[in-house]
Amino acid sequence: MASAVISAQVLPRKSLASNAKYAKVAIPCFHCPAKAFNVCKPLDYERQKELFETGVQQIWRRRQFLFRMGDLAGPIFKITSGIVAVSKPLLEGRRQVSAFLLPGEVCGYLETNGGYAFDGEAITEVRTCSFNRRQFHAFVAANRDVDNEVKAALEERLQQVGQQQAVLGQLTSTERVASFLLTMTRDYSAHGMQTRPLWLPMSRADIADYLGLRIETVSRAFAKLKHRKVLELDDEEVVIHDLKRLTELAGI
């Protein structure tokens, strides 16, 4: 199934090594794959096994696309390690990054008349547990608790994206960058990931497309925050020195 459509390495079922550099806990595919985002209640053994049988482990290289908007909607992916950028491409090479998804989250779920509703791109090396869409839905339909988890996850994302609307619509460039850092900090800790330093493997272009700015503007905003001693920058890592000040600057 999945492996045929999407040219990603498919791992044998045994190799469930967990070497996620920044994730405290590795979340193997068959361990609570229904949990879409935050909560992590393991399923009982029988159902774990059942779901496990419908999933395949895949590994994606940096900048590889898990799925593309408009393409016939194939598998649903549960990220087990790495970060995925979910985005909508639009005319003239512009695109809007909708979210950066962390391990434990599900992507490729939404479809628009039979096709994926977004692009999904690996920001880092990414491992996923990929489920056949039909089987996934069948499993969800057959397990009320899992269904509720999915619903809760949808509600959660709706909240987040509502917040992001406000960021895009109302904040200045510096406020947006500050709010981005706070969001990432919050998300990382919600996923049990390290926040000091904060690992930001996405490019300036990714951040710019997420915040509705140009890369130069993002760069300048970072420079400003650095200059004001609010944070320290070192390649892909950020250390926030003055969280209080950063929160004020985010202006929400």
Place this chain on the structure above:
Amino acid sequence: MASAVISAQVLPRKSLASNAKYAKVAIPCFHCPAKAFNVCKPLDYERQKELFETGVQQIWRRRQFLFRMGDLAGPIFKITSGIVAVSKPLLEGRRQVSAFLLPGEVCGYLETNGGYAFDGEAITEVRTCSFNRRQFHAFVAANRDVDNEVKAALEERLQQVGQQQAVLGQLTSTERVASFLLTMTRDYSAHGMQTRPLWLPMSRADIADYLGLRIETVSRAFAKLKHRKVLELDDEEVVIHDLKRLTELAGI
């Protein structure tokens, strides 16, 4: 319940008059109130009755708040006529309007630790069927088909808000206004409402806060479109003359 908390007129159960000026079909409270947004499969009589018993008809004046962000999450509202603006207020009087909701849609659903996640404001006179939150959830939990409708509605909104992210992040002022008009046209027809003329009862301020612009900019964008003969403006009504051109101008 509801009436005590929220100072809106509560109608007696009999008066289910339908005088929605622009809605082709009136959707009385007990008729498929589970249907959150678009689809409208009537429930069978027994369950209609059951749900009906948990709902109250309310009527809201223009500019009245159905609920406010942060307030203890009370009832869940199903709009039966009129338009509701869902928004997030932020510092210094700024706010982001997240969506304009039409008859048939549900609002006040999302909560952030026990409080409403958004403001809900009546743009026109609005009629709602207001459900006790606990009872609503219980009913949904007891009716699988209804639960699925709710889930589908959440997915639908997630799609729309993903689109809106792209509008806020990437489009120019004129593109935003054009895309707004197209969105409204699409939504209105999806709800069986008239689109020629397109009735836009929301103020310039509402539109501006929805599009992340200032009222002057919105006004100028409308003027430009009018000048280019793409549309005609008459108080609260808009007639789109050149839909094709408008779509091009929206640039998505």
Place this chain on the structure above:
DNA sequence: CGTTGGGTTGAGCTTGTTCAACCACCGTGG
């Protein structure tokens, strides 16, 4: 008939964009 609130229009200003140069890093190949 004056006031008020929503909408429009103009002029100047601010913020973020555009365009270009420059730097650091890195993998490649002579």
Place this chain on the structure above:
DNA sequence: CCACGGTGGTTGAACAAGCTCAACCCAACG
């Protein structure tokens, strides 16, 4: 080993889109 080109990030200067502020219009209303 070092020259080379490619990529991603930073910085500067000029420009433009949208914002601010102010004036004005018009309809509704007491």
